[in-house]
Amino acid sequence: MTEAVDWLRVRGIEDVECITPDLAGVPRGKMMPAKKFTGNTSLALPSALFMHTISGEYPEETGEFRYSPNDGDLKLMPDLSTLSAVPWETDPTAQVICDLVDTQGVAVGYTPRNVLKRVLSLYESRGWLPIVAPEIEFYLVSKNVDPDYPLVPPIGRSGRQIQGGQAYSIGGVNEFDELIDDIYHFSDAQGLEIDTLIHEDGAAQLEINLRHGHPVELADQVFMFKRTIREAAMNQNIYATFMAKPIQGQPGSAMHIHQSVVEIETGRNVFSEPDGSASETFRHFVGGMQRYVPAALVMMAPYVNSYRRLVYGMSAPTNVAWGYDNRTTAFRVPPSDPAQRRVENRLPSSDANPYLALAASLACGWLGIVNGIEPDQPTDRTANEDGGISLPRGLLEAVAAFEAEVSFQEVFSREFVGTYAGIKRGEHETFMQVISPWEREYLLLQV
Structure with missing residues (x-):
């Protein structure tokens, strides 16, 4: 002090x-x-x-x-x-x-920062520390003061409304030069480190990648970045939104999480053996992700809108497959040297609380390690081409799966599981009170 x-x-x-x-x-x-x-x-x-x-x-x-x-x-x-x-x-x-x-x-125990710290204490009991690097996608949209109207992309520097299909386009980023400058200046003033910033495939959809580090520190950074980006957008008279699926027909927004685990004393990546091969710990971490993430999905996809992103035919994975450098799988192992071996969880959406999404992802890997869960074979095919969805399809289904997983009572605490599930059920009840345009369009005069 x-x-x-x-x-x-x-x-x-x-x-x-x-x-x-x-x-x-x-x-x-x-x-x-x-x-x-x-x-x-x-x-x-x-x-x-x-x-x-x-x-x-x-x-x-x-x-x-x-x-x-x-x-x-x-x-x-x-x-x-x-x-x-x-x-x-x-x-x-x-x-x-x-x-x-x-x-x-x-x-x-039921507050987000403490939930994440509880999960990290499990790793610390073995002398380990998870290392994470989040990637956060978001949309820029024109100001919308009436929620009955759909969101639309903003007008860029060119004077034209921004269109999609500009993935990695420098011109797409340059459409918002003044906003990007504000984001950088605000971030520097707060000590927030941006690794890269790109234009994604959606109309006025951007992505910020953060440098890897301690999970609590990175969750803090995402928490602060969301606030920073919204304020920077407001300065330019537009909105920044982290909704998972803000615009119909456009790709959803994800919060991909890169994860590895190191020994606290030596800094050695426990996902790799001394000869550079993948370790048993790595395999079991992946196995745990496959086994437990569907039950923990409500912590990574927390709203009704989140499940509009996890649908067949869009860019998000709808499976629990894993593979090497395969972006159609839920769990991708990026190309790297053995010291940097990591697993990218591509399921969380950008609307997730970063503390809870990180806690859920790391807890699933931990349960795989302690229970010795072997993953299935990695795939090099397009994992979501058959139209199948091996995840909860909606919020209530995800809440039921969350409550049914007994092991979550220990890793997250019974108090958190009960509190979080109750809140999510309440949100679904609120949503059910709203009549959607789809219902008026197709039911009003036909049923």
Whole structure:
């Protein structure tokens, strides 16, 4: 805190935002004067804040989902390593990501950052550390103030509405030069490291790749990047959206996750043997992904809209196959030297909470390792050409699979499984109250 006081003073910081991700990955917290932040102030949020749906409603208690009887406080514990500037604010402002503990100082098991830390502790018990590198896709769209109207691509620098089919197009990126400049400037001011930025195949669809590192640090970066990109887009009078499927007929947006595991003491990649061949640990990690990811999919595809991306005929995988440099599989092993051997999970969508998506993916690999699950044979064919879908087809099916997997009670905690499933059921009930244009189009005058 002494260093933080100096950091705030040198930069003339007036206000500090103490934020934490809720189960949807939305920043929640409190803002206060910098002097109060450094004055040993106790910060708290109500526990029910982490039990409401994305629409702000509180679901009925069902299954293992229960509210705290007194809606007691959860204490915000700032992680000072995340202290950074808020570059889009007009007054000098800082932000810090917080963990949540109860009134006894015990980590709250159903909050996202703590869920990820719990999974990492399993690896640490073997002297291991997972290394991850997320890739986040998102769309730029024209401002949309009426949700009854479909989203449309924005007007670019050329004065024309952006079209699709511009994967890796430099011209496509240049259409938004001022926005890209803002993203880079905002990122630099916060200490966020962008590895590469490309235009994807969708109309005004971009992708940012982050450098590999510690899972909590990378989840923090994705959490902050989403906020940063939205603010940069607002500065240009457009929206940035991380919906999995924002525009009908266009590709969905993914959050691909590259994963490896190293020994903490030596830094050796445990996915490779000394002779460079794939290790048993690597095979079992892949086997665990194949076996458990369908049950954990709701943590990687958390909304009704997420399953519109995971359909046959689009760019997303609809299988649990794996292969070497095969982008049609759910689990791709990119070309690399043995020290960089890793597994890319291509199933998560960009609407996922990064802490929960990383926790789910790593937990599935862990369960494969400890249970010695062998994968099937890698495939070099187009894995999704037969139209089959070997994943839950919708939110309720995914929730049922999630609750039915007994091993998740241990790796994530029973408290989290019950809370998360209850919230997702509540969101589905809210969705079912909305009548869609498809229903009006085909049912209104024909049934």
